[in-house]
Amino acid sequence: MIVLSVESSCDETSVAISKDGKHVLSNVVLSQISLHQAFGGVVPEIASREHVKGITVVFEQAIKEAQLHVDDIDLIAVTKGPGLIGSLLVGINAAKAFAFAHHIPLIGVHHIAGHIYANQVNDEMVFPLVALVVSGGHTELILMKDHYQFEKLGETQDDAVGEAYDKIARILHLGYPGGPVIDQMAQTGNPTYPMPSINPTGTYDFSYSGLKSHVINTVNTHKMKKEPIQTHNMAASFQQAAVKHLIEQSKKAVTDTGANMFIVAGGVAANQSLRRAVFETFKDIKVTVPAFTYCTDNAAMIGIAGYYQYQQSKKHDDLSLNGASRMDLSSI
Amino acid sequence: MKTSLKRLVVDSATDWLYVGIFEGDKALITHYEQGKNNHSATLMPTVEKLFKEVNLDVIHIDELIVGIGPGSYTGVRIGVVVMKMFAWTLNKPLYTVSSLALLASSFTSNGLVMPSIDARRGNAFLGIYDKEGQQLTLRHAEKHMALKDALNDYPKAHHVTQGEPSLPVILHSNVLVKVDDVHLVAPVYLRQTEAERNLS
Ligand SMILES: [Zn+2]
Numbered sequence: 001m002i003v004l005s006v007e008s009s010c011d012e013t014s015v016a017i018s019k020d021g022k023h024v025l026s027n028v029v030l031s032q033i034s035l036h037q038a039f040g041g042v043v044p045e046i047a048s049r050e051h052v053k054g055i056t057v058v059f060e061q062a063i064k065e066a067q068l069h070v071d072d073i074d075l076i077a078v079t080k081g082p083g084l085i086g087s088l089l090v091g092i093n094a095a096k097a098f099a100f101a102h103h104i105p106l107i108g109v110h111h112i113a114g115h116i117y118a119n120q121v122n123d124e125m126v127f128p129l130v131a132l133v134v135s136g137g138h139t140e141l142i143l144m145k146d147h148y149q150f151e152k153l154g155e156t157q158d159d160a161v162g163e164a165y166d167k168i169a170r171i172l173h174l175g176y177p178g179g180p181v182i183d184q185m186a187q188t189g190n191p192t193y194p195m196p197s198i199n200p201t202g203t204y205d206f207s208y209s210g211l212k213s214h215v216i217n218t219v220n221t222h223k224m225k226k227e228p229i230q231t232h233n234m235a236a237s238f239q240q241a242a243v244k245h246l247i248e249q250s251k252k253a254v255t256d257t258g259a260n261m262f263i264v265a266g267g268v269a270a271n272q273s274l275r276r277a278v279f280e281t282f283k284d285i286k287v288t289v290p291a292f293t294y295c296t297d298n299a300a301m302i303g304i305a306g307y308y309q310y311q312q313s314k315k316h317d318d319l320s321l322n323g324a325s326r327m328d329l330s331s332i
Numbered sequence: 333m334k335t336s337l338k339r340l341v342v343d344s345a346t347d348w349l350y351v352g353i354f355e356g357d358k359a360l361i362t363h364y365e366q367g368k369n370n371h372s373a374t375l376m377p378t379v380e381k382l383f384k385e386v387n388l389d390v391i392h393i394d395e396l397i398v399g400i401g402p403g404s405y406t407g408v409r410i411g412v413v414v415m416k417m418f419a420w421t422l423n424k425p426l427y428t429v430s431s432l433a434l435l436a437s438s439f440t441s442n443g444l445v446m447p448s449i450d451a452r453r454g455n456a457f458l459g460i461y462d463k464e465g466q467q468l469t470l471r472h473a474e475k476h477m478a479l480k481d482a483l484n485d486y487p488k489a490h491h492v493t494q495g496e497p498s499l500p501v502i503l504h505s506n507v508l509v510k511v512d513d514v515h516l517v518a519p520v521y522l523r524q525t526e527a528e529r530n531l532s
Contacts, residue, residue, distance in 0.1 A: 046527060052413055052416075056514060059417075090413050093414050093417075097418055101417070320374070
């Protein structure tokens, strides 16, 4: 089964073609990141405008690179949410028009399901599995007992981990996006700054506001006393505490559920310290993290998830399919 | 044989959604309805329904015409993306037209017309057109300004904020723009985003 998939939930315009939920034939990603850097974050209206400009070009390139004909496509999968609503609507309406023009069935896919299924590209899922979803907008632990069955174990009670990275990068004047920069600096720094430990609550939830405030306060105090901050060491200290919290909650979830597999998904899955910690922690069960290309937003992951969604439900959406900025993974 | 061309016309730049299928300038079917900020959910089902009712497929269409604003209303992108996709994937000629010209075309008598699209906080996107029989002529460039000032500046113009477009008027006027590179089609926003304005 050949799936053409579309992803436009944030600032990446992407179209991919995949086969049988496994083989990625093309995965074209048009990133707007340089445009948003001047604003220190994604500007929704600019993102929507850029998606309109890029959408057909990306379709054309994806089909060309996959070296197939439109008639070969069996299913269109498109991200329906969560995400920036104006951005989502561009991809959704492009997908609907394409599906209608060529009489191809269409399905709307949950963005986080896509991130999770990015792990299926080079690997097979075994169940039950626990997925740690970490990105600019998400910090969640999901339990899957079978394909396309999502049970939310816990989530962040305040900031997403990626959000905390961005805010700390801003106060340290490291630019946007913060994750990759802090990760890179942390590799050559030492965790010399004491960080508060994040209290375990007995749940699978996360909290990053305390850690974030602590870093911001420390930086401000140093500024007032005119003492320089050792940026590499601050990055290393923050990253160590942030990763520790992710690992502790994940460990609890894996132990309690008796999971046979642990996977990491989302943009923060590219974080080097997190990747190392995950393989060091879970030695007795299967562990996967997506290849770097599939960590950040891309349409290939939506196509893989879409394939499994269609296999499980055998249902497709009609042309009234719409986007939503918020959407619960457990309810799909 | 220009009169036998089949045309699909879409405008979603205002809170009213317009879809029409034509043969020459004769309407086979049209739809003009006020939406609830939901063109994304309603445009494609409407397109599907209209094609079904006239027993045609979008592949049979010879020309596509889309309203491209001006405006900041999210809806404008919906129509533009759908028509851009049809034009590219079915390799059909695409024409853009000002959504204000479409509004002006709904005016049935002669004289000065001021079509306007709400831009919030008392502002509007508007233009001044002269309507003479089947012909529209743009008199003053379309712009973003306080509606009150525009009403003062052009007291004689008929103010039009809604009305079903007239394709015959559009075809008889010099308002259609042939698209050379479909990939480049985008709405006319007339204004930078707030973030860009704050930056400069
Ligand atoms: Zn994402």
